[in-house]
Amino acid sequence: MVAGTLLSAPSSAEPGRPVPGHDGPRPGEQTGDRTTHSSDGIRGKIAPRILGRAAAPVDTGWLSYPMAPGLTFTQWDRVDARGTIRAYLMTAQLGTPGLSIDYLGADEVPERKPVLDMVVEQAAIGGVNGDFFDISDTGAPLGIGASREAGLIHGRTSGWNAAFSISKAGVPEIGDLEVKAKVKGHDELRLEYVNSPTVFARRVGIFTPEWGRTSGSNVVDGQKKNVREVVINEKNRVVSNKGKLSSGKKIQGAVLVGRDKMAKRLAKLKVGSKVKVNYRVAGRPQVALTGNRQLVDERIRTVVDDSEMHPRTAIGVDRDTNSVLFLVIDGRQSFSRGYTMVELANLMIELGAEDALNLDGGGSSTMVGLRPDGSLGVLNSPSDGKQRPVPDGLQLTYTPLSQ
Template identity: 45%
Template sequence: MSVRRFLPAAGVVCALALTAPALAGPGDLRAGHAAAADRHHPGASSGRDPGTGALPIPQALRGPTTTSGTVSWPVAPGVTYTRWERNDARGPVRVHLLSVNPAEPGVQLDYAGPARVRRTARVVDLLARDAAVAGVNGDFYDIGHTGAPLGLGRDRQRGLLHGRQSGWNAAFYLDAAGVPQIGEITLTTRMAQHPRLPITNLNSPFVRPGGIGVYTRRWGRAAGYEVTDGRRTHVRAVQVRGGVVRSTSTTLTHGRPVRGTLLVGRGEGARQLRRLQPGDPVTLTHALDPDPQVAITGSTILVDEGVIQVTADRVQHPRTAVGIDRDTGEVLIVVVDGRSKASRGATLAELADLMIDLGADEALNLDGGGSSTMVATKPGGSPAVRNHPSDGFQRSVANALEVTWTDPS
């Protein structure tokens, strides 16, 4: 189904109202550490706002969804911005859409982020770094703590910036041929001298219990015990510079710029790092499977091969999502406004329904809530925020999915 066929017509009835399953934290977190689990695996928004309850109206009683107020303009060749309002028995919803044809000469999709992984910035400022014509907020991030994104990020120019071995790996990416894909990406980090070391994280906001985190200059300033969930025992830091261990310590420093490479171990990972002594050589390699040109992760795959993968239909939030229409080759980037009288937001099931209505065969949920921000350029104008962020202002976020256009002539 094409986007253009969907927009003028009435929408499609939302999915069945089902109780949302609780999102579990990482399996290696012990019972009673609910706060840490919420930080590591937020359900809907980095801000952890509880959202608003959706009216539990059975599908048969919801009636048709109507659409109105469609506004659209070309952002660049192959890139179109569209806005419209939907209304159903649950209330009004405002939707913003970027339709991107990555095959159009001059159009590129890319990861946008600050100079350091720990920093945050407004979406409009992240996009300005690359003179992007449009984009949206990206991955969930460690708001209020390190500020770093939870998952994996690969920039077209800068390469791999951050990632996890497992636990937050559902990604939108461009494969080796530049074709848009949605699926799991696995990060493997190895130390040539000790290939069995349990290295689990790269420039990540926390080190997995029992694992080892790698921090490089791209991380920024050392975050101390924030990366160990405040744990001060059974931890170890190893400083590597010039490919050689310079120091090893059971104390984690805070606020100093990472120079060279910093290894941080927890539990068994800390015990394993005791094998490294000053003067020992260290060679680290990173591998991604698959190996993408560009990648950015999100929390949940909404649609896979045309089939909805979520049932959560009770809590509404502002939402951001990205999908792929295999029929047209278009990438569909969506923001749903929320937490206002003009737009109530969407449940995950409604968001998945919307992506299918637009023609998406695969779709991924990105960070929502106050982070949801869409920027697009008007003809003859400059990039500006087109939705209504629910905080009342642009939130500083960890990264973004951007669209750039360069005149191919």
């Protein structure tokens, strides 16, 4: 391969199988011996069994160049006993003056856009797709998203908390994060969701202006009875309390949504009363983004699924070099078979990550960055044949030091 030239190959689109949003297994959650690996829910090809001792993999087609001070891009092909994959890696050296990592999202939480569009809008120089999302309904991410400027944008208190974060002290970390949320003075209200795609049974969720407009019964799995909507204005006063969920109304203060017994408890909030809601990520990290599961913990592989091969996106932390590793593996294409979860974890360890997290894969897997000629573009080959619009991700920005 000629240095400075990106590898290219035709990509093939594969139709997605919608995953319904309900109180049960979610995209990416492991149930028994079955793991859903991406928001599209497509079943991947089963990795061939390797009998006996496999030959060492062979890496070819290397391309590596600096995107910016402290940020390096590397691309290569790997051939092993199971076939060929193509890998893309951005390595960000934290502490480099002017280089920063932040949450990446559209204007509203449920809005979906191509990663490239969001990177351009933020004047960033790179980015990858992020969390699994409610692909068949609201489009919103399943877990936590927090940015340097806005703090917690969306999240849930339990059930989807494996995350990449940058701590208040500026340290990159991977592990479980806890969301703290409460209706002040009303401990009886179980507030567990902040701008989340679903408020599950017997729970309460809050929707803020970052959500955009009310979504009706879409956020309660279509439930029409035993639900309650409480509208709070910017001055923390209840202006409406109804047993029917509105749709398409712009959220200017906040909207509390409850189901079942929590709907009955919400009904007791009187119009005109003062209601204040507090929510944050414990520890107040500067940046946070969840995935479905941790791949590597202290250089120990924590996943066992070595069956289905898919396109993958993952993020890792190399504490020895204070670097963050953004990794994308192409899949569902003739030139790149995709990786299993075990293979993805093993490669992260090989690349130097002490800890690593699996992000949304399949047709969502996208890496955007500067090409050798300085232009911004999609660096991998998304398996849909084009970028899949997604709700969030992570971005890299570089601001040159003033002279």
